[in-house]
Amino acid sequence: MGANDLSSVGQSVRRKEDKRFLTGAGQFTDDVNAHNQTWAYFLRSPHAHAKIRGIDTTKAKSAPGVVAVFTGGDLTGVNGLPCGWLITGTDGQPMKEPPHPVLAQGKVRYVGDGVALVIAETLAQAKDAAEQIEVDYEVLAPVVDPVAALKSGAPLIHDGAPGNKCYTWALGDKAAVDAAFAKAAHVTKLDIVNNRLIPNAIEPRAAVASFNRADDSYTLYVTSQNPHVERLLMTAFVLGLPETKVRVIAPDVGGGFGSKIYLYPEETALVWASKQVNRPIKWTADRSEAFLSDAHGRDHVTHAELALDKDGKFLGMRVQTTAAMGAYLSTFASCIPTILYATLLAGQYTTPVIHCEVTAVFTNTAPVDAYRGAGRPEATYVVERLVHAAAVEMGIAQDEIRRRNFIRSFPYQTPVALTYDTGGYDACLDEAMKLADVKGFPSRKSESAKRGKLRGIGYASYIEACGIAPSNIGGALGARAGLYEVGQVRVNPTGGVTVFTGSHSHGQGHETTFAQVVASRLGIPIDNVEVVHGDTGRIPFGMGTYGSRSLAVGGTAIVKALDKIVAKGKKIAAHLLEAAEADVEFKDGKFTVAGTDRSKAFGEVALAAYVPHNYPLYKLEPGLDETAFYDPTNFTFPAGTHICEVEIDPDTGDVQILNFSACDDFGNIINPMIVEGQVHGGLAQGIGQALLEACVYDKESGQLLTGSLMDYALPRAHHVPSFKVATKVTPCTHNPLGAKGCGEAGAIGAPAALMNAVHDALAGAGVTYLDMPATPQRVWTAIQTAKH
Amino acid sequence: MYAFEYQRAKSVADASSALAKTGGKALAGGQSLVGAMKLRLANPGTVVDLSGIPDLKGIKKNGSGDNAAIVIGALTTHAEVASSPVVRQAIPALAELAEGIGDRQVRNRGTIGGSIANNDPAADYPAAVLALGATVQTNKRKIAADDFFKGMYETALAADEIITSVSFPIPKKAAYVKFPQPASRFALVGVLVADTRGGIRVAVTGAAAHVHRATAIENALAKSFTADAAKAVKISSDHLNSDLHGSAEYRAHLVSVLASRAVAAAR
Incomplete structure (x- = not known):
């Protein structure tokens, strides 16, 4: 250059x-080694739900190379981890915020919950010593499913959260929605599970914490997406330290996808302990720990209905969602299924009235928080699955039903609190259809049929809201930080x-x-x-x-x-x-x-x-x-249409993606190559959610059944086709760059487009409904069930 | 990983006596054992490394006509089998199976002896050994394939017994078709169909606790060696594995489907 x-x-x-x-x-956190450094290992709960009757660390403390062993009882003066967004429920009450201790205090609430911190001269010695810790557990029945957790008689996870409920929150005019449904010519109804995902950044979380006794200051190297937020939360809320005494450095970080936004117990414990042992301490999660303890994503169970008039014009939408929070409230958990979800349910459409009710629930699982898209993929999935199903039920073409309902006049005030500044939805749909050669689809479908294969095509016209702002509105909605x-x-x-x-x-x-x-x-x-x-x-x-x-x-x-x-x-x-x-x-x-x-x-x-x-x-x-x-005056609103074409082998249930076309409007683009890379990565992750990825906890034991890459399937090169991508530009009206953001779009549009394609392909086999991920077994089973 | 003793054996006899003496584990390519050790799931105490033993590697063709066989040294890697012109020419199904094991790293380290001694229920090689009617040569004896695989991770091998080679009689034709488990890419079900000098043999991996022969399909194919004949066989789901990735019914169905595809592909 x-x-x-x-x-x-x-x-x-x-x-x-x-x-x-x-x-x-590159210099990643694990590349950082401090002079005289020690190594940390976290002993984690093997149980999903148990009381701790006692912990005996005597043997561990005298094991070779051990510098210190700490348990929850040792962390006097250390507060729990805070949640950064206060949601106020429909009952006018603040959400339930049970304590989120840095190390377990008397009880463990998910497999992987931190029980003890072992610090030793080597990692192997720390691990050996951890095996010498005797924890007396009184095992309790767990509940891992969010719907089951709300049922009466479900195990109670936090004393301070009766019925395991964190909050019930709603947005929209319920009476107006009821009236719209009363005059509808057609109502489409769907029950939707948005599968729980495990982020799997290629670099696992890591931290190196040092204390300097010369000036009572701390330095923390950590895998963070936002070191200032990390410092603010850790010092002001948990450790009670002046910010001036803590320097947080997030050097090169190998992917985050949201999972490295949050303040986690591990680095907090390390900073605290670095003063206790007066030596630097290093911790790097292994992949198994990452599976257990990184904040997961999604995990919604939803009932959704769309009311239409006889011409396929949307009259109203009603959505009820149960959203898992996991065992504790992670840093931004509470705002994902509310502020970043219900507000997106208008999609690209003029649906005049929308009502959404969300119940957030504690479960005996790892905490759930933002994961690439965070609420917006869940909203897009609800909207676009409904639109697809409605078009099928009413015999309207997929592009036509979308065109009949597109917003074309801006700024546009949605019934769910957002004001879209600008957009051009027809242009993206037109371009995506060209890229996808929609005209040639019927002949491709019959060619597949000759080979005994089922071909389908699916659309998703998504919208996302990026750059959440402004701070004063955020504050009024419960944000505890600036934006x-x-x-x-x-x-x-x-x-x-x-x-x-x-x-x-x-x-x-x-x-x-x-x-x-x-x-x-x-x-x-x-x-x-x-x-x-x-x-x-x-x-x-x-x-x-x-x-x-x-x-x-x-x-x-x-x-x-x-x-x-x-x-x-x-x-x-x-x-x-x-x-x-x-x-x-x-x-x-x-x-x-x-x-x-x-x-x-x-x-x-x-x-x-x-x-x-x-x-x-x-x-x-x-x-x-x-x-x-x-401080922006508004969100930005990237939008676009994704079209996916799949072929299914009915003998095995295997789904192959043959074509994936995406036309996105990200506003003005600074570097097209980087944008295209972001789109590709997002699409791959969206394909992962739709086709492969599912975090599964055993219902009886609460054990994580997909605790490694042997059972949790991430997309590989052969799963993704050569994407056809294009962009259209309507510049954002309220920032000088005219930029909207592109990082999450792929993960937002892809799952709905892919699953709509799968449903289109399976329609001929009599299958009407399938949840993600569309694994071979699930597709094959659905075909068999439809036969009988 | 737990601390362990490492011994590098100079000969098979040396390795065998080290195993007998220490109760440790033999290390071939290490693609299963080392991973389990790193996760602290295995704590063998002593690891006896076989890789320094001469003569355990290599591929050759023995005999001729109906007695022709491909003999593969126990420490021969998957990559070596996959790329061997001798194997490709004589038993293409075996080369293709080896080419589909794990990833490039696994294929360059993993060995045929290690794979069958481990007898992972979803490993590929056991299907080849069983369906092709191979003979496993150890430092003590010859073991017929039908007598070798005993249960999940269990074989006929004694604690101090070491595989030295595997002899595969050359079939008239054969093919292996695998349907991968989506995450691990091990066989959710893998079927090797072989038309051998001793008759039709069909081995199934991934579907049950260990590799086994699908006799119902063998009988159907003996009457009519066609894809349709294999596909028409309804496999019982009794005793088949059921897990996140495949119910017993799904696996049973896949056995017939994959067998039919293997028949179509056999050469």
């Missing part, structure tokens, strides 16, 4: 970060620019995308821009990366800081050029006196700011370093 990419926005600039990743020079982002632009004396962002890249390519934005705006080569993220010691503040917010919110914060840089630069240039500030323009890296050829290059202005020999010192501070906090 060089000076020839001054306008690199919109170009597929190769990722700056890939050199270190592809040459093995802004921070960007700092430091122009160095010789013109190089360091950008400090509160966003965090763990695969998204921010170091390139953000550099493109900065390079283009300042008219400087992209190589002169360095993006710094993931360190509370270097970055003013930040909310981190989740919900496809980084460019729309984090990128805009950088743009706002750039605006300040340019404004100050104009003042400096005006002085140097002996012109009025109002006459100075900034373009292509030059400050120019309007209408003249008198100009100063960006670098000259930067130098003047730091070597202020010829400088208006009497009215302007030296230096060129600006920070902006950006």
Whole structure:
């Protein structure tokens, strides 16, 4: 890259970060080793639900190499982990927030719940010692299914949450919905399970915590998507430490998908213990631990109904969802099936009235929280399965029923609280149908039939809401944190620019995308821009990366800081050029006196700011370093249509994806290659949910049956076809980049498109309903059941 | 992993006596044992590494005509079997089976002797050994395939008995068809159909506690070696595995379907 990419926005600039990743020079948390470091191992509960009558750590403490053993009783003065979003129920009461201890206090509530922390000179010694800990459990009956957990007589998981209920919450006008259904010509009803998923980032969670007795400070390296949030929650709510004494560094992070947003018990325990043992402590989860203890995703059971008039126009929707929270409330668990789910049920359609009631329930499982899409895939799945089924029942073509109901006038106020600023749904549907060669489908279907195979095609026209905001509305809805982002632009004396962002890249390519934005705006080569993220010691503040917010919110914060840089630069240039500030323009890296050829290059202005020999010192501070906090006025609303074509082998139930076409509107695009990569990854994860992935706990014992990659099926290369992707652009109206976000779209649209295709294929075999994942056994069984 | 003693055997006799003395485990390619040790699911105390023993590797053709057989040394890797021109020419089904085991790493480390000595209920090689009527040669004796696989992870091998080679009589034609378990990619069900000098033999892996012969399909194919004949056989689901990935009924159905596909593919 060089000076020839001054306008690199919109170009597929190769990722700056890939050199270190592809040459093995990345620095991940597990690459961090502190001098005099010890190793941690967490003894976890083998039971889903049990009282702890006693723990004997005597033998473990005297085992070879052991530095310390801690159990819940040792953590005096340490609070439980907080939940970041307060949901108020339909009864006007706050949600139930039972304690979430860092290590179990008297009871364990899921298989994998932390019982003891063993710190030793080596990991093997810590593991050996953990086997010497004697825990006296009184095993209780568990409940792992969210619907079963609400039934009377179900085992009680928390004393403070009667009936295992966290809250019942509702959105929408119930009476209006009832009235709409009363006049409907047709009602489509579905019972839907949205399968529980285990995130499986390629890098498992890890932490290295150190205490410095010289100044009573702590340093934590951790696999986090948002180190400032991690620090805030840990210091202010759990450990009672001043933020000034804790530095949290999230270095290179190998994927998160939401699972690394949260404050987890492990790193909290490590920070606390690092002072107790006065030595650095390292912990890296193995894959088995990740399966047990990472926050899982989805796990909804839903009844949904769509009312239509005789022409297939949507009149109203009613949705009742039971959402599993798991054993404890993870950091943002409560807002996923509410704020990020019910609000999306309008989809791309003009459905005038919608009512959604959500009951959140505790179960004896790992906590559930945001996972790529977080609420929005669940909402899209409900809407698009309903639309598909309604079209089939009413004999309307799949594209036609969507067109009859698309929103075409913006801004659009939905009946579920959101205001879509812009969109162009027909264009994405048209383009996706072209990519998918829908016209040729009938002949492809008959060709499959000749080979004894069932071919089907399915659509999903999804919407998502990204960059959750603004903070004051979030606060009114229960958010306990801000929803802004921070960007700092430091122009160095010789013109190089360091950008400090509160966003965090763990695969998204921010170091390139953000550099493109900065390079283009300042008219400087992209190589002169360095993006710094993931360190509370270097970055003013930040909310981190989740919900496809980084460019729309984090990128805009950088743009706002750039605006300040340019404004100050104009003042400096005006002085140097002996012109009025109002006459100075900034373009292509030059400050120019309007209408003249008198100009100063960006670098000259930067130098003047730091070597202020010829400088208006009497009215302007030296230096060129600006920070902006950006709080958006609205969500952004990426949308698109995905079309999937499958072929099913009725003899085995095997589903092959033959074609997958996606046309998405992400607003303005900075780096098309990175966007396409995000779409591909999202689609693969969506395909995983629809075809392969299912977290299963044994109903009787509460054991995790899919506790390894031997039983939990992730998508592989052969499961995904060569995607056909395209984009359409309606720029976001309320951020200067016109950007909407692209990180989750694939995972949001793909499951519904794929399952609609599976249903289309199976219609000929008499199968009317199938839940995800469409595994061979499940498909074959459905075909057999339909036969008899 | 628990701490363990490591012994590198110089000969089969050396290995056998080390196993007898220590009660430890023989290490071939380590693709099952080492994984289990890393998870602390196996704690063998002593591991006797066979990889330094000469003459346990290699593929050759013995005999001719009806007595022709492919003899494969116990430490021959899956990748070596898969890429062997000798195997490809004589028993393509065996080469293709080896090519479909695990992933590239497993195929480059895992060995035929290790696989059949382990007798994983969903492993591929046991189906080949049984359906092709192979003979397992150990440091003590020859064991016919029909006598070798005894139960889940159980074989006829004594604690200090070491497989040295496996001899596969060359069939008239054969094919192996596997339907992978979606997560592990082991055989949810795998069926090897062989038209051998001794008659039709059909072996099924993945479906039950251990590899077994599907005699109902063998009888049907003896009358008519056609895909339809195999598919028409209704397999009983009694004694078949039932788990997350496949009920006993589903597995029973797959046995017939895969057998029919193997008949169609046999060469």
